[in-house]
Amino acid sequence: xxxxxxxxxxxxxxxxxxxxxxxxxxxxxxxxxxxxxxxxxxxxxxxxxxxxxxxxxxxxxxxxxxxxxxxxxxxxxxxxxxxxxxxxxxxxxxxxxxxxxxxxxxxxxxxxxxxxxxxxxxxxxxxxxxxxxxxxxxxxxxxxxxxxxxxxxxxxxxxxxxxxxxxxxxxxxxxxxxxxxxxxxxxxxxxxxxxxxxxxxxxxxxxxxxxxxxxxxxxxxxxxxxxxxxxxxxxxxxxxxxxxxxxxxxxxxxxxxxxxxxxxxxxxxxxxxxxxxxxxxxxxxxxxxxxxxxxxxxxxxxxxxxxxxxxxxxxxxxxxxxxxxxxxx
Amino acid sequence: xxxxxxxxxxxxxxxxxxxxxxxxxxxxxxxxxxxxxxxxxxxxxxxxxxxxxxxxxxxxxxxxxxxxxxxxxxxxxxxxxxxxxxxxxxxxxxxxxxxxxxxxxxxxxxxxxxxxxxxxxxxxxxxxxxxxxxxxxxxxxxxxxxxxxxxxxxxxxxxxxxxxxxxxxxxxxxxxxxxxxxxxxxxxxxxxxxxxxxxxxxxxxxxxxxxxxxxxxxxxxxxxxxxxxxxxxxxxxxxxxxxxxxxxxxxxxxxxxxxxxxxxxxxxxxxxxxxxxxxxxxxxxxxxxxxxxxxxxxxxxxxxxxxxxxxxxxxxxxxxxxxxxxxxxxxxxxxxxxxxxxxxxxxxxxxxxxxxxxxxxxxxxxxxxxxxxxxxxxxxxxxxxxxxxxxxxxxxxxxxxxxxxxxxxxxxxxxxxxxxxxxxxxxxxxxxxxxxxxxxxxxxxxxxxxxxxxxxxxxxxxxxxxxxxxxxxxxxxxxxxxxxxxxxxxxxxxxxxxxxxxxxxxxxxxxxxxxxxxxxxxxxxxxxxxx
Numbered sequence: 133x134x135x136x137x138x139x140x141x142x143x144x145x146x147x148x149x150x151x152x153x154x155x156x157x158x159x160x161x162x163x164x165x166x167x168x169x170x171x172x173x174x175x176x177x178x179x180x181x182x183x184x185x186x187x188x189x190x191x192x193x194x195x196x197x198x199x200x201x202x203x204x205x206x207x208x209x210x211x212x213x214x215x216x217x218x219x220x221x222x223x224x225x226x227x228x229x230x231x232x233x234x235x236x237x238x239x240x241x242x243x244x245x246x247x248x249x250x251x252x253x254x255x256x257x258x259x260x261x262x263x264x265x266x267x268x269x270x271x272x273x274x275x276x277x278x279x280x281x282x283x284x285x286x287x288x289x290x291x292x293x294x295x296x297x298x299x300x301x302x303x304x305x306x307x308x309x310x311x312x313x314x315x316x317x318x319x320x321x322x323x324x325x326x327x328x329x330x331x332x333x334x335x336x337x338x339x340x341x342x343x344x345x346x347x348x349x350x351x352x353x354x355x356x357x358x359x360x361x362x363x364x365x366x367x368x369x370x371x372x373x374x375x376x377x378x379x380x381x382x383x384x385x386x387x388x389x390x391x392x393x394x395x396x397x398x399x400x401x402x403x404x405x406x407x408x409x410x411x412x413x414x415x416x417x418x419x420x421x422x423x424x425x426x427x428x429x430x431x432x433x434x435x436x437x438x439x440x441x442x443x444x445x446x447x448x449x450x451x452x453x454x455x456x457x458x459x460x461x
Numbered sequence: 462x463x464x465x466x467x468x469x470x471x472x473x474x475x476x477x478x479x480x481x482x483x484x485x486x487x488x489x490x491x492x493x494x495x496x497x498x499x500x501x502x503x504x505x506x507x508x509x510x511x512x513x514x515x516x517x518x519x520x521x522x523x524x525x526x527x528x529x530x531x532x533x534x535x536x537x538x539x540x541x542x543x544x545x546x547x548x549x550x551x552x553x554x555x556x557x558x559x560x561x562x563x564x565x566x567x568x569x570x571x572x573x574x575x576x577x578x579x580x581x582x583x584x585x586x587x588x589x590x591x592x593x594x595x596x597x598x599x600x601x602x603x604x605x606x607x608x609x610x611x612x613x614x615x616x617x618x619x620x621x622x623x624x625x626x627x628x629x630x631x632x633x634x635x636x637x638x639x640x641x642x643x644x645x646x647x648x649x650x651x652x653x654x655x656x657x658x659x660x661x662x663x664x665x666x667x668x669x670x671x672x673x674x675x676x677x678x679x680x681x682x683x684x685x686x687x688x689x690x691x692x693x694x695x696x697x698x699x700x701x702x703x704x705x706x707x708x709x710x711x712x713x714x715x716x717x718x719x720x721x722x723x724x725x726x727x728x729x730x731x732x733x734x735x736x737x738x739x740x741x742x743x744x745x746x747x748x749x750x751x752x753x754x755x756x757x758x759x760x761x762x763x764x765x766x767x768x769x770x771x772x773x774x775x776x777x778x779x780x781x782x783x784x785x786x787x788x789x790x791x792x793x794x795x796x797x798x799x800x801x802x803x804x805x806x807x808x809x810x811x812x813x814x815x816x817x818x819x820x821x822x823x824x825x826x827x828x829x830x831x832x833x834x835x836x837x838x839x840x841x842x843x844x845x846x847x848x849x850x851x852x853x854x855x856x857x858x859x860x861x862x863x864x865x866x867x868x869x870x871x872x873x874x875x876x877x878x879x880x881x882x883x884x885x886x887x888x889x890x891x892x893x894x895x896x897x898x899x900x901x902x903x904x905x906x907x908x909x910x911x912x913x914x915x916x917x918x919x920x921x922x923x924x925x926x927x928x929x930x931x932x933x934x935x936x937x938x939x940x941x942x943x944x945x946x947x948x949x950x951x952x953x954x955x956x957x958x959x960x961x962x963x964x965x966x967x968x969x970x971x972x973x974x975x976x977x978x979x980x981x982x983x984x985x986x987x988x989x990x991x992x
Contacts, residue, residue: 164871171506
């Protein structure tokens, strides 16, 4: 178990370095940052001087090496556009993204799992069939379309919910939360539904197919033969064993939701990291782009590690053969 | 005893809640497509940023709502010699923190605008030296005679010297970071009618009316909130739902929707920005063409053929939905030096175009690649595609390479050696004077003097090369206007560029407010009135 963790940590460092290398290689092709940093009247000499100052004339290896060393020291550099430390910007914007992502994942879980169980148990019921058809909508409609439709319906026509932004937020230390104010909660509804819809349908279908499979196994038959109640059989035994793939998927989804809430954040003008990243791409703000990509790589690595560890907690079958468990990760 | 204090606390809370909207408090909320990244007035020479700062900071002279130049912090600003100007600061002006405005504050701000992190070095460089006469008076010495010096200083905002020293922001916010300049990046202290109460770049900026403002203004706004909303659809939705009083820019195709919706309307007008096409006239062989051994754009007949092949009326009707103003000059009517008799666009005549091409030796036309931004000007990519299809009718096959502005400017500007054969560009002269269009766009490229920096095609005419510096230092208004007219006439006869049109300003405004739409797309809160 311990060796497993150590090995995973070493692999993680390798993954992060690779991500940084690829990201840096891409930055050669994203455009010229200098023109975004100066006005149209700025002289050629000053533009050249700025290029020198930012180290943009150095070779790729030098720039990359400098970046890796600085990041290891905890210095993510200064944003070209905002002229502030990137670290400060990340700390400011992270709560918005994390709050949105976690709420939407929880929403997807707490709605998707029960729906999945229901449609698994009542395969041919009318309600189950309705759920399944509606789930097709969640999978096929693109995020921005769902977002804009929700804005149009609830924001413009009904005027129940705000069309953009996070509402009033309360600062708790360095964390800012919208959960403690009415406007913050209202602002959270549409973006999290937009983000949750796809995952919800994914989880629902997954739980459903897993339930259908598990309910046919021998140990379930024996449990019923023993006389255990339906509730004990369905939720105590069957559901627990279906959760392994659900945890994997949710873990992967959480990572990609955090990383790629970009579209939802853009549509709803949600002040999170995704929006910061897409603006950095348009402005060719290389320090911000590099820091964001490395941070996301870190998130994925950590989440995957936690997911693997959770397997042990959930699936009793894995706990039995510990030796094979190390190879399972 | 416990419940008694609870009741009192509850009553107090209720009373505060009821009393919250104070009498006469007028709030104004607006959204723009881009961010306000920094509060440092010397940080970025860009129209939106400078326009926003103009609500908190002020220059010596400023624009009024009709874009006339009126005295602001300078009570008088007069030319006393070919290279000298006498400035008297306005007495009784206070900064937001209560400090008085003195000559020292301008001198300090000028020096700050010359520091490394500043993007105002060019306008600040129009002043060679300042001689202080007394607490409120000083003399400006210019390196050369410059009859429009006041206009050059329209964007040089005055900061409070004591405040800047106290907060260690005596140098403009530097890209390399460090303590210096960071305070002014995130905080503002000016003489303008509004103070910043909170600022989170890319998220929200809130302003509060400064009661000690020296001038009476039409605005009755007491609190203003700015939110950047980058998505067009979301920005329009926020306006329609009543959450915003002003959203801009609004896509041209949404005008009908705004007209139909209750409580909002579109506000459009021609911007002082001219969109034009340019050609590489320097290289002996074009980089992106199928013609080898010679450069078709060096022949004026080819350029004339292009001019006659482009139908700006059709572009206006179909691409710009009737909102653009076709142009023949490189500057808009609002710009000083504009000559209306020269503003007619070339006649749309495909037969003449084909004949000119045949005369020049290209009876079957040729191929060329056109560089175009796709997110910088209104419908920029669509304009390029329309132009390409019009040129196809006369035999010229144009391949449109449309890119996001970072990549487009990264390709076509001087740092990349003007890597283009045929391009689209837009321009507003910052001083609203023709010289600041002639020098960067039309004058011959000279690296040392920094002329022709945005003359991407390298158009060069001897007479214009001689006239440009003369225009800069000519104080006689009539002579100057005539020289400008001469430059434009030569440029037009030689088809140095093909001006297309002035692009439209496009704002969405709620019926609750009246705003003043400036032709440089700047919102001046001084003229915002909440009904």
